[in-house]
Amino acid sequence: MTTTLRPSEPLQQSADGSRSRSYDICVNSRRVGSVRLSTDPAFGAASGVIDSLGVHQPDRGRGRATVAALAAEEVLRSWGCVQVRISVPAEAAAALRMADSLGYAERSRNMVKAVPAEPPALPEGVEVRPMTEAEFVVWAARSKEVFAQDWIDRGVPEDQARAKAEDSHRRYLPDGLASPGVAFHVIVKDGRPAGHLWTGRIELEPGRWAAFVYDIEVDEAHRGRGYGRALMLLAERVAREAGETRIGLHVFAGNTPAIRLYESLGYRTTFVNSAKELR
Numbered sequence: 001m002t003t004t005l006r007p008s009e010p011l012q013q014s015a016d017g018s019r020s021r022s023y024d025i026c027v028n029s030r031r032v033g034s035v036r037l038s039t040d041p042a043f044g045a046a047s048g049v050i051d052s053l054g055v056h057q058p059d060r061g062r063g064r065a066t067v068a069a070l071a072a073e074e075v076l077r078s079w080g081c082v083q084v085r086i087s088v089p090a091e092a093a094a095a096l097r098m099a100d101s102l103g104y105a106e107r108s109r110n111m112v113k114a115v116p117a118e119p120p121a122l123p124e125g126v127e128v129r130p131m132t133e134a135e136f137v138v139w140a141a142r143s144k145e146v147f148a149q150d151w152i153d154r155g156v157p158e159d160q161a162r163a164k165a166e167d168s169h170r171r172y173l174p175d176g177l178a179s180p181g182v183a184f185h186v187i188v189k190d191g192r193p194a195g196h197l198w199t200g201r202i203e204l205e206p207g208r209w210a211a212f213v214y215d216i217e218v219d220e221a222h223r224g225r226g227y228g229r230a231l232m233l234l235a236e237r238v239a240r241e242a243g244e245t246r247i248g249l250h251v252f253a254g255n256t257p258a259i260r261l262y263e264s265l266g267y268r269t270t271f272v273n274s275a276k277e278l279r
Helices: 062-080 093-101 131-153 160-170 225-241 256-264
Strands: 005-009 018-026 028-041 044-055 083-089 105-115 127-130 183-189 191-203 207-218 246-252 270-276
Touching: 005 062, 018 044, 028 062, 028 256, 044 062, 044 160, 062 083, 062 093, 062 207, 083 093, 083 160, 093 270, 127 225, 131 183, 131 191, 183 225, 191 225, 207 225, 225 246, 225 256, 246 256, 256 270
Parallel strands: 044 083, 207 246
Antiparallel strands: 005 018, 018 028, 028 044, 083 270, 105 246, 105 270, 127 183, 183 191, 191 207
């Protein structure tokens, strides 16, 4: 039996060069599942995405999804993509094993927790305040560089990484520090900033919004003193005061101290984000 992809809609193309198309997964012309392919506008037209790949229950366990994923990669190659990205639900053990067998490497993960009904108290002696406009200007310039370098260190071509950094700021901070729904705080030690926190909102799933930790960092000289935990507790306070019941974040693979901190605070992994080169 032959597993193939059959287009289920016309190819969608936009002015910026991005593409997307849905396909039926077929076995000898019989539909057994579906998948959606696209290029990622945040990274550029050379970055592909395999999304919502699913095989119907009666046809699972026969290698249909693996063949469909390989066929999807071929389609993305024909579009000029040099990398492909996937996001797999953390509880989908079979899909995670398949991704590993096909050579996908984890880049990052998404994590979520329920916001406590009572805002958590900050540690005694911890001082926080809103970020000033002058501090924001300095942060914004450095943040783009650091964010881009994080992606470069994980194998993303430099032009794509910088495009991602610019897209993130343009999308989530259209009005800078005055952007609707965002909050920037700094933690203070001896009158000087020792770290910062950027929080806002995000649509985790269609129609399901949550508070989100976009950026958190403690200055190197002040690490290991509990300031990171204090800033994460502050994020929960900000979320609760805004009426949110859930809070999420994105963390890069390999950042073990951060992942351990988030897990100790009750965050659970919801999606594992992986990628591979298309050669």
